[in-house]
Amino acid sequence: MDFALSEEQKELQKWAHEFAEKEIRPVAGAYDETEEFPWPVVAKAAETGLYGFDLYANTMLADPTGLNLPLIMEEICWGCAGIGLAIFGTGLPLSSLSAAGTQEQLLRWAPRMFGTQQEPKVAAFCVTEPNAGSDVSSLRTKAERVDGGWVLNGTKIFATNGGIADVHIVVATVDPTLGIRGQASFIVSREENQGIRQGKKEKKLGIRASHTAEVILEDCFVPDEQLVGGQEKLDSKLERARGGSHERGSVALRTFEITRPLVGCQAVGIARAALEFAVQYAKERQTFGTPIVQYQGIGFQLADMALETDAARLLVHRAAWMAANGQPFTKAEGSMCKLKAGETAVRVTEQAIQVLGGYGFIKDFPVEKWYRDAKIYTLFEGTSEIQRLVISRALAGA
Numbered sequence: 001m002d003f004a005l006s007e008e009q010k011e012l013q014k015w016a017h018e019f020a021e022k023e024i025r026p027v028a029g030a031y032d033e034t035e036e037f038p039w040p041v042v043a044k045a046a047e048t049g050l051y052g053f054d055l056y057a058n059t060m061l062a063d064p065t066g067l068n069l070p071l072i073m074e075e076i077c078w079g080c081a082g083i084g085l086a087i088f089g090t091g092l093p094l095s096s097l098s099a100a101g102t103q104e105q106l107l108r109w110a111p112r113m114f115g116t117q118q119e120p121k122v123a124a125f126c127v128t129e130p131n132a133g134s135d136v137s138s139l140r141t142k143a144e145r146v147d148g149g150w151v152l153n154g155t156k157i158f159a160t161n162g163g164i165a166d167v168h169i170v171v172a173t174v175d176p177t178l179g180i181r182g183q184a185s186f187i188v189s190r191e192e193n194q195g196i197r198q199g200k201k202e203k204k205l206g207i208r209a210s211h212t213a214e215v216i217l218e219d220c221f222v223p224d225e226q227l228v229g230g231q232e233k234l235d236s237k238l239e240r241a242r243g244g245s246h247e248r249g250s251v252a253l254r255t256f257e258i259t260r261p262l263v264g265c266q267a268v269g270i271a272r273a274a275l276e277f278a279v280q281y282a283k284e285r286q287t288f289g290t291p292i293v294q295y296q297g298i299g300f301q302l303a304d305m306a307l308e309t310d311a312a313r314l315l316v317h318r319a320a321w322m323a324a325n326g327q328p329f330t331k332a333e334g335s336m337c338k339l340k341a342g343e344t345a346v347r348v349t350e351q352a353i354q355v356l357g358g359y360g361f362i363k364d365f366p367v368e369k370w371y372r373d374a375k376i377y378t379l380f381e382g383t384s385e386i387q388r389l390v391i392s393r394a395l396a397g398a
């Protein structure tokens with residue numbers, strides 16, 4: 001086992017850090033205030049090579065350690081997780097397409113999700129509905145078979161990049177009697193397909209630079225070739241489900257375990273930002289003629305913050321390595337890392353506010369924003385309760 005980063009990885013880390021420091025930190029507060037989508041920053045990231053299909057292809061396919069992308073994401077989210085999500089939110093629909101799509105679909109749609117360096121685009125993954133969040137099996141968006149394709153009807157909520165994306169991966173039910181095993185994913189393009197539109201744009205507590213919105217599908221026709229994985233695969237899956245097989249669950253679970261380290265590393269980035277800021281502040285701030293870092297009450301808090309941040313990162317890196325090396329997630333190690341990182345980000349940013357005292361609560365300092373940004377990491381991509389459920393089921397062998 002080797003914990004050292006390679007020279008190439010240190011370079012990647014430095015590259016991302018410099019971008020975060022120069023292009024993200026200075027504008028993070030403004031985007032948090034206005035809740036506008038940070039297109040100019042995404043465009044600069046595309047220009048630099050930090051945004052685009054190539055980044056995923058290069059960092060994921062040719063990286064046996066699995067750490068390259070998490071290292072980059074931690075740095076970018078150290079800059080601002082809202083802008084980080086604007087840059088990396090497209091990774092989620094991409095993962096879904098690469099997990100279940102055909103090679104032709106991947107070749108055609110994956111580059112399109114990101115657009116070009118000159119004209120970057122984003123993509124969205126639409127599963128959640130008003131009555132189906134954690135309980136994905138209850139979703140009601142319907143896909144009906146028609147001549148030459150499918151017609152989709154339903155309302156998706158809370159979709160990251162929903163409606164501003166061109167490519168949307170939409171999960172719908174094709175056979176409601178089969179629950180989650182009767183679902184399929186569809187590629188829906190706002191530019192090519194009629195009947196998809198953005199609904200309400202959400203106003204949020206944190207990650208406010210990231211766009212979150214309702215996506216409405218009204219008699220939205222998509223041709224056969226936009227059924228993710230193709231008809232044959234769907235037919236055989238449905239046939240097996242009708243025969244009582246539960247296998248889709250295990251494939252989906254593995255996909256989640258693989259993508260969760262890529263969410264966890266974002267939360268680690270926020271925690272580290274808060275830790276660094278709090279340490280620096282505690283060295284400079286004096287009360288009763290003494291720098292507060294010298295009080296054990298403050299020093300111990302900082303020690304705990306450092307400990308938890310490192311522990312979260314180690315779990316993230318282990319799960320990322322397991323994903324890259326095809327290891328079985330027997331203890332739901334992907335869920336473990338996401339759970340630990342999300343809860344650590346909330347705890348560490350809250351402690352950072354405490355270390356700053358009243359200044360921590362004031363918007364002139366970035367810590368209150370990091371606290372608001374951190375909270376989403378215990379909610380989306382599976383709430384903390386759902387992660388605990390998955391881990392406990394894995395332990396029980398259920």
Ligand SMILES: Cc1cc2nc3c(=O)[nH]c(=O)nc-3n(C[C@H](O)[C@H](O)[C@H](O)COP(=O)(O)OP(=O)(O)OC[C@H]3O[C@@H](n4cnc5c(N)ncnc54)[C@H](O)[C@@H]3O)c2cc1C
Pocket residue numbers: 124125126127128130132133134135157158159160161204212376379380381382383384385386389
């Ligand atoms: C900013 C943001 C961005 C998002 N981006 C996307 C996106 O891009 N695409 C997408 O499809 N969705 C997205 N989501 C949706 C997100 O994944 C869901 O909100 C999340 O899965 C929780 O679902 P819910 O809100 O319906 O809560 P519910 O499922 O209603 O849960 C409510 C509470 O009950 C708990 N709970 C539920 N079931 C159980 C159980 N079995 N055991 C114990 N506790 C339980 C939950 O943990 C939670 O505390 C986003 C949400 C937000 C806020």
